[in-house]
Amino acid sequence: MRGSRVAALLAGLTAALTLSACGVPPSDVIQAGAPASGMFSPDPEPSAPTVIPLYFLHNGDLAPYSRKVGDPGDIGAVVRLLFRGPTTSEAVTATTELPRLTDTPDVAISGDDTFSIQLPEGVPPLSHLAMRQLACTVAHVTRPFAALSADANQDGATAAPPVHAKRSPGHTSVQVLGDGWTMKQSDDSCPDPLQP
Template identity: 65%
Template structure:
């Protein structure tokens, strides 16, 4: 008896709902096919960048000297400059010193489409010395060019890869412009020492 009442109640509700929708101007219709159900397209994860060794220039008995550092993203020039301002590591400090000040905030680094890199320092930083400007210019000159990553098979076999011609450009083409509080200095990299050959 209960089952018959439930079925009658359901049928009555369906009829009432249809009557209400029709009275509101909504015409009855059959099931509408709308195509395939929605699906999620998963894009492959971006390829992680391969760590690359760059040269940070510190002073060894006053002479500009390249110290190798590994960076995770070689295209992030701001990170390279921030590491330089961070000074020598404990191991490097055995021979390396720096004329660059420790910064309270990271500098703002921008590179134009040519060979000029601008570095805006936080407020209150005094004018830099010539050795400090050369540290920046030489580091940026050697870090701002295209980077070559060995193909996976060459990395396994240990065979050296020949870098593209544009990766071998002279660092002397690069200039650094440093903007401080009320002062601006520019330094070319034309007097930078060559990187040591592996």
């Protein structure tokens, strides 16, 4: 029994010497305020969909059709939507001169508000109306004209442009590059997006 007490005492003394040799000075309890709690990160505000006009043809004339988009500044996404053509509900009154593309076009913008669209190989030159569809649509890409109205259809189209819409200011042009051809069109003759 005496041997086990001595062994326990030696073990305790060895542990105390080992801990004191760490160089950590003894201290009292330090008061540091409230106990730590879990990190709280507020949910980011979801971005509200925005309505911009995509220009299709109505009875052969250029006309704006309101479409909701998540990021109106995403030039490529808006151009892809335009090339996909009218939605099912829009197709009742809308047509397009733009061809269906097999690959995604490359889209960029220069400092002088010229949008450059490189089409995939094999796409023939676009018609004048198709160029106007592109120029008028991209004129509104970085400057959306309204918040999403409550009467939006499930396929992304709205019945009519909202009343508080504004025409985007400035001069925009689009340059389309194809296989051995280049075309340029400005937004000078675009219909007002407030027109039904």
